[in-house]
Amino acid sequence: MTYDAIILGAGAAGLFCAAQAGQRSKRVLVLERAPTPGKKILISGGGRCNFTNIGAGPANYLSANPHFAKSALSRYTARDFLDLVESYEIAWHEKTLGQLFCDQSARQIVAMLLEECDKAGTAGGSVEVLCDQDITEVEQTGGSYLVTSNGTLHGAHSLVIATGGPSIPKMGATGFAYDLARQFGLKVIEPRPALVPLTLGGEDVLFRDISGVSADVEAKSGKTAFRESALFTHRGLSGPSILQISSYWRNGETVAINFLPDHPQEWLLDAKRDHPRSSLKAILKEHLSDRLATILSEKLSLQTELGNAPDKSLRAAEAKLARWEFTPNGSEGFAKAEVTAGGIDTQELSSKTMEAKKVPSLYGIGEAVDVTGWLGGYNFQWAWASAWAAGHAL
Numbered sequence: 156m157t158y159d160a161i162i163l164g165a166g167a168a169g170l171f172c173a174a175q176a177g178q179r180s181k182r183v184l185v186l187e188r189a190p191t192p193g194k195k196i197l198i199s200g201g202g203r204c205n206f207t208n209i210g211a212g213p214a215n216y217l218s219a220n221p222h223f224a225k226s227a228l229s230r231y232t233a234r235d236f237l238d239l240v241e242s243y244e245i246a247w248h249e250k251t252l253g254q255l256f257c258d259q260s261a262r263q264i265v266a267m268l269l270e271e272c273d274k275a276g277t278a279g280g281s282v283e284v285l286c287d288q289d290i291t292e293v294e295q296t297g298g299s300y301l302v303t304s305n306g307t308l309h310g311a312h313s314l315v316i317a318t319g320g321p322s323i324p325k326m327g328a329t330g331f332a333y334d335l336a337r338q339f340g341l342k343v344i345e346p347r348p349a350l351v352p353l354t355l356g357g358e359d360v361l362f363r364d365i366s367g368v369s370a371d372v373e374a375k376s377g378k379t380a381f382r383e384s385a386l387f388t389h390r391g392l393s394g395p396s397i398l399q400i401s402s403y404w405r406n407g408e409t410v411a412i413n414f415l416p417d418h419p420q421e422w423l424l425d426a427k428r429d430h431p432r433s434s435l436k437a438i439l440k441e442h443l444s445d446r447l448a449t450i451l452s453e454k455l456s457l458q459t460e461l462g463n464a465p466d467k468s469l470r471a472a473e474a475k476l477a478r479w480e481f482t483p484n485g486s487e488g489f490a491k492a493e494v495t496a497g498g499i500d501t502q503e504l505s506s507k508t509m510e511a512k513k514v515p516s517l518y519g520i521g522e523a524v525d526v527t528g529w530l531g532g533y534n535f536q537w538a539w540a541s542a543w544a545a546g547h548a549l
């Protein structure tokens with residue numbers, strides 16, 4: 156049988172794209188390597204799927220071309236996806252910072268996507284999802300795409316690459332999308348782990364002693380800063396602010412942490428005036444956990460009572476607490492990365508349709524493309540928006 160489109164990958168983007176095209180009367184085949192569709196959706200958001208972020212906009216994404224995501228994000232918005240979720244009476248809540256989660260289970264999102272695919276039938280289209288597929292060959296001949304999977308040859312007018320990125324290989328994630336893109340002559344921006352814990356070595360290993368301690372900090376890399384919690388781990392740094400900044404951090408660079416982002420300038424001099432008999436450690440314990448206050452004050456080597464400390468030393472300690480520089484020796488890699496930054500170069504794709512400019516009827520959507528969202532529902536919103544754009548062009 157020949158299809159209008161073959162979509163490779165039944166993840167967030169692949170399923171949503173299939174549903175859109177199917178509901179526009181297209182005959183669609185989705186080929187998935189895993190035994191079941193939507194596996195990453197099921198584990199997302201701790202099993203509750205942070206399915207979108209109500210404030211999602213182009214500024215929340217990284218890409219070699221920061222303008223690329225604008226069109227798709229504006230044509231299919233977080234509100235549009237929320238309307239769909241509500242039409243299925245899936246109860247949801249905003250956890251924090253515009254992050255929308257299912258009250259019950261991520262399974263509801265997968266079920267919704269599959270039901271959306273089934274609706275193709277009433278529109279005169281069809282969506283067939285085949286799992287456990289081993290795709291061995293993809294070629295383009297005479298205006299159609301031929302895909303050999305489990306030894307069967309499938310043909311279609313269009314082909315959509317929706318196989319995601321290589322983060323969490325334990326779940327079967329691969330760089331298949333990049334191999335395929337390169338096969339068709341499309342450039343790929345070097346993929347790298349993003350939203351990933353950072354590891355500490357050298358002098359910083361001392362901080363591993365306070366594994367389990369968290370603090371509300373501002374983490375900064377270059378000009379980018381995130382104000383959220385950070386967590387010390389037995390390997391280094393994690394927690395939302397670190398995951399966010401990891402997407403911007405490059406090997407060899409520092410990450411600066413402001414441990415007291417709400418404190419005004421000269422607060423330590425004020426503390427000296429108001430509590431001259433106090434130690435720095437005691438003052439820090441008022442704002443930070445005991446173990447963190449202890450290690451920071453030890454490293455600052457300011458053991459005297461504040462009243463006896465020179466103003467110059469207090470200013471230096473304050474400056475250090477506001478900009479504590481860690482030099483991570485790496486990250487926990489694709490094994491722990493929530494997403495992959497980089498991917499199919501956006502210069503190769505139409506921002507309106509996701510179609511490859513020099514390969515007609517070949518599309519790239521979702522995480523496979525060089526558009527990476529912040530932590531907090533942004534990556535799914537990109538999956539929905541890019542899938543919608545392609546689904547309406549197929």
Ligand SMILES: Cc1cc2nc3c(=O)[nH]c(=O)nc-3n(C[C@H](O)[C@H](O)[C@H](O)COP(=O)(O)OP(=O)(O)OC[C@H]3O[C@@H](n4cnc5c(N)ncnc54)[C@H](O)[C@@H]3O)c2cc1C
Pocket residue numbers: 163164165166167168169186187188189192193194195196198199200201204205206207288290317318319320322323327328329331492493494520521522523531532533534535536538
């Ligand atoms: C632990 C975890 C939690 C996350 N939580 C959130 C969250 O709460 N909110 C958020 O916005 N984002 C979250 N993300 C990121 C989000 O899951 C992804 O950005 C999103 O799933 C990307 O959608 P996609 O369809 O492009 O890729 P995927 O959802 O990864 O789908 C790709 C599909 O292609 C299949 N595939 C791969 N190779 C082949 C092949 N060779 N042949 C056939 N099929 C293949 C895969 O099995 C997979 O089903 C999380 C990620 C992880 C790892």
